[in-house]
Amino acid sequence: MAQAQISDTQDDARLTPQGTGTPSAQCFSIAPMLDWTDRHCRYFHRLMTSQTLLYTEMVTTGAIIHGKGDYLGYSEQEHPISLQLGGSNPADLARCAKLAAERGYDEINLNVGCPSDRVQNGRFGACLMGEPALVADCVKAMRDVVDIPVTVKTRIGIDDQDSYEFLQAFIEQVRDAGCDTFIVHARKAWLSGLSPRENREIPPLDYPRVYKVKQDYANLTIALNGGVTSLEQTLEHLQHLDGVMMGREAYQNPYLLAQVDNLLFGQNNAVPSRHEVVRMMLPYMEQELAKGNYLSHMTRHMLGLFQNMQGARAWRRHLSENACKQGAGIQVVLDAMAKVPEFPQIEAVE
Known part of the structure; x- marks a missing residue:
């Protein structure tokens, strides 16, 4: 976008x-x-x-x-x-x-x-x-x-x-x-x-x-x-x-x-893409999962990340349906991200 x-x-x-x-x-x-x-x-x-x-x-x-x-x-x-x-x-x-x-x-x-x-x-x-x-x-x-x-x-x-x-x-x-x-x-x-x-x-x-x-x-x-x-x-x-x-x-x-x-x-920082934001979140998720915390407790805050983008609905659905399952790990997040085209970023028609 x-x-x-x-x-x-x-x-x-x-x-x-x-x-x-x-x-x-x-x-x-x-x-x-x-x-x-x-x-x-x-x-x-x-x-x-x-x-x-x-x-x-x-x-x-x-x-x-x-x-x-x-x-x-x-x-x-x-x-x-x-x-x-x-x-x-x-x-x-x-x-x-x-x-x-x-x-x-x-x-x-x-x-x-x-x-x-x-x-x-x-x-x-x-x-x-x-x-x-x-x-x-x-x-x-x-x-x-x-x-x-x-x-x-x-x-x-x-x-x-x-x-x-x-x-x-x-x-x-x-x-x-x-x-x-x-x-x-x-x-x-x-x-x-x-x-x-x-x-x-x-x-x-x-x-x-x-x-x-x-x-x-x-x-x-x-x-x-x-x-x-x-x-x-x-x-x-x-x-x-x-x-x-x-x-x-x-x-x-x-x-x-x-x-x-x-x-x-007034900064002049490079703006990360949505996919890059997810990738930056992965080490934190792995660390928290190792402590016994649940994936869904983290991914619920990320559901709107791809708002208005092609694949946004699939991203939300996959996380909502799978992150809460017993033993869910970061592969759930990777699979959800794969449902959103990285290039080009096209506005969704939802």
């Missing part, structure tokens, strides 16, 4: 989001997505972009402190990487932040955006927007014990508390506790009456409100999340903001990440 065509004006803007000069990792990131952005997914994404900031799935403080597994595990190749924490107890968050910093994470992010009932019952996520003093205490507790950045991912409002003044008050109180980076989902959260799935589309996104946050708080780093489906849109948002966080599109159409370093970070 041909690379996206970016206008000269947009192309020049890629290096200076909101006039800040050379872009940082916050310029572009992939959203933390529960059950999606696990360590296998992040390793796969990193093969296509070295600069993008990657986020873990949200991990609760309870899981880290009381769980039996290693909820902080990741590969060194995943840097820069941010741990997203879910919780509302300042002491517990500080304890987890300190553990994460000791493990080498590049950033700690507090979830103040998830609207699900399960998260609300745990008193974290979007419901915390209604308790800015508590969020401030949480941020300060973490800032007091780590030297790495502590950031907050939030919404523009919750339920009927959706005025710009409400958002301002929240940001100012959390800022005064030491947070200088906010990732703002441009849709308010409905904590009752809508399911999280419905809340993905209702109410409408309000990008101008996030732009106004940056205008009014120029000294803060403000990134936008919600509804971004292309790098062209990303460049447009970067005319107003410091960063963009992409979610489902980056997961479902991961090959767009192969253009990120050059288009958004």
Whole structure:
């Protein structure tokens, strides 16, 4: 597939989001997505972009402190990487932040955006927007014990508390506790009456409100999340903001990440083909299989790699039907890849 065509004006803007000069990792990131952005997914994404900031799935403080597994595990190749924490107890968050910093994470992010009932019952996520003093205490507790950045991912409002003044008050109180980076989902959260799935589309996104946050708080780093489906849109948002966080599109159409370093970070890297990305993933797969991990846990993140290409459906079907079988190895991946013509890469008619 041909690379996206970016206008000269947009192309020049890629290096200076909101006039800040050379872009940082916050310029572009992939959203933390529960059950999606696990360590296998992040390793796969990193093969296509070295600069993008990657986020873990949200991990609760309870899981880290009381769980039996290693909820902080990741590969060194995943840097820069941010741990997203879910919780509302300042002491517990500080304890987890300190553990994460000791493990080498590049950033700690507090979830103040998830609207699900399960998260609300745990008193974290979007419901915390209604308790800015508590969020401030949480941020300060973490800032007091780590030297790495502590950031907050939030919404523009919750339920009927959706005025710009409400958002301002929240940001100012959390800022005064030491947070200088906010990732703002441009849709308010409905904590009752809508399911999280419905809340993905209702109410409408309000990008101008996030732009106004940056205008009014120029000294803060403000990134936008919600509804971004292309790098062209990303460049447009970067005319107003410091960063963009992409979610489902980056997961479902991961090959767009192969253009990120050059288009958004001003690199001049050779762009690997889709087949080359698969080949680069094979040693990692072999290593994980040797540890007793399942092939399907890795290949499920790769199903969209050949999106819109001839053979994409056969690639997905072969992996879906065979990677889950007992004893499945990398030959399954090689056989699936063989179903996609490497040259020329012709757009599929599906």
